[in-house]
Amino acid sequence: MMAERGVRRLDADDSLDLGVLEAVMLDPKLLEILACPQCKGAVEADADHVSLVCEACRLRYRVEDDIPIMLIEEATSLEGGTGE
Numbered sequence: 001m002m003a004e005r006g007v008r009r010l011d012a013d014d015s016l017d018l019g020v021l022e023a024v025m026l027d028p029k030l031l032e033i034l035a036c037p038q039c040k041g042a043v044e045a046d047a048d049h050v051s052l053v054c055e056a057c058r059l060r061y062r063v064e065d066d067i068p069i070m071l072i073e074e075a076t077s078l079e080g081g082t083g084e
């Protein structure tokens, strides 16, 4: 069955890769070189993958068109981020 071949191929390692690519638009390698402009520490993609978070500074940097806005003045506080 041809369909079975497709499923097997997806099941190998493509499913994992696809899942990551769809969920995280940002390249993991890009995340590694990105640093918080305030503390120069590492940032992490948040649960929704629409922003980057610096846990040390409690700051959230938004991502626009897959481009992280790594500016302190553009960042929002994790605590007081309700009033956009």
Ligand SMILES: [Zn+2]
Residues within 6 Å of the ligand: 036, 037, 038, 039, 040, 041, 054, 055, 056, 057, 058, 059
């Ligand atoms: Zn920081």
